[in-house]
Amino acid sequence: MEQKENGRTILKVSGLKNYFFTSEGVIKAVDGVDFEIKKGEVLGVVGESGCGKSVTALSILRLVASPPGRILDGRIEFMGRDLRTLSDDEIRKIRGKMISMIFQDPLTCLNPVLRIGYQISEVFRFHKGFDRLKSLGESIRMLRSTEIPSAEERVKNYPHEMSGGMRQRSMIAMALACEPALLIADEPSTALDVTVQAQVLKLMKELCRERETAILLITHDMGVVARMCQRVAVMYAGRVVEYTDVHTLFSRPAHPYAEALLRSLPRLGTKRNRLDSIEGQPPQLNRLPPGCAFEPRCQYSSERCREQAPELKRLREGHEVRCYYPINGGER
């Protein structure tokens, strides 16, 4: 997997904070997230459920309902513009055209009472002002590029008449219709079965490579990360705890959480009866400990971890970690 070292940075997120103000207190869903994506690059964001991956993605497009959610701090720099400062009208012109999104469950994300062709056509009509006929033609072309057989028939289908794989392909067609610079894929393969998953991911990767579209791939599947991504941000309790390239993550993870996550994966060739698991539960996001959020579950924790949360620090070139005692290559 070649890494484009000197590609142009298209998205730079720094210090992003998105809190939810609810009756049960402030939920710090995203609490200081930093990463950047270069043109044509695939960045994986991994972490367990509820660690703020999806909210991070939605925050980029300002799609988090407000109230209760509110972006408190941080910069979302996209092609030289801070998305946080744009007007509603300006951000709308970016959605779907420059940055588009694929959601987890393609069945619930397609309007059940409208035909697929109509739904894809809308993208062309919003952003390119094509008329009905022309946008339908373009939709058929997009569907065909996602390898859906007999696309000109399929545009007449309703979502419930398609298989899960076809629905996700339609979503991809819709997302890539305007050749965006960035595609945010929020667990695009979780709702699909394994063989379809592989096909859809491969398709997504190929289509994005052709168009030089960068992907922000949100997943909790380490296998998907290994296959798709160049760089990875591991998230825990609303923060990025490790940010590095995919080889380093798999060979020399530095954060105890990333290391534990990798240890909990089954591996070919090793014989184990039980997979390792991470003891305990992830913290409640409205009652975060004052120190490191992973400290209660961490086997290397110390007094210092309990008292003050560590910052995201550079370990070596292109490898950042939020831990006082990084494992591989640290001082320990």
Added chain:
Amino acid sequence: MKAFFKNNQNIQSTEKEEGILSPTKLGWRRFKRDKVGMIGALMVIMLICCALFGNYFSPYDPLEMIYKDSFQGPSEKHMMGTDRFGRDELSRVIVGSETTMIICFGAVAIATILGTIIGLISGYFGGKIDGVIMRLLDVVFAFPTILLALAAVAAFGPSLLNLLLIIGVIYSARIARIVRGSVLSVKEKDFIEGVRSIGARDRTIMFKFILPNVLSPIIVQATFNLSHAIMTEAGLSFLGLGTQPPRPSWGGMLNESREFMELAPWLAIFPGLAIVFAVLAFNFLGDALRDALDPRLSQR
């Protein structure tokens, strides 16, 4: 479609033959199996025909007064008898449907369009806008429909257009409530977030993406509103504030018959039956539409 009629019993095979079925087609299929609904639809068609072509096939001129024939009971010559001016009651019932239908369809059309827009805005934007709109609707709901209509007609005067507008505005409150409720649930769905993520504006989301999802409750409620509007119109006419004579209307005819109830009971019975017929027709249709369009209510 031919294949469908042949295989009415065997849905499995028709599904294969017809291939892709849109929700509309599925609803139509369920509707066709509903006998009461079909009867209701036939009754409605009869009413519409009477309203449109009543002038051509009514046996007499409904306005022609023949004094020597007044207060005749039902006979071969006058199947529903004659009123105090000797006008043929059957002709008046037939032509009276025109007034009823104009007011009902007109008012319900106004109510549906207005109510849908109000409901969409209220449900979609929520918050303060929703609060204000809902409190305003509560004001409308606080009064009995007939009382409110009565007050409005008394204030603006009893013309056909006024009746249309007044009944339309009052009934739009019901539609607005139902639409708002449906919008509240639909707008939380992922696919709305989906279209927002491709850059749709609020207006587009409301009318192109949410509206098709809330169409069935609107259609059903509109049908029921038709039957209610018939009663409201009849009630107003009965009280003398509806359609003005000499234009025949069922409520007005009931009102006129009041004085001669013992002498000529048929004058009260036939317009009354006509009202019952029309209300039943729309209720049958409404029930069947609800079953057909909302399969959750009755799994058949």
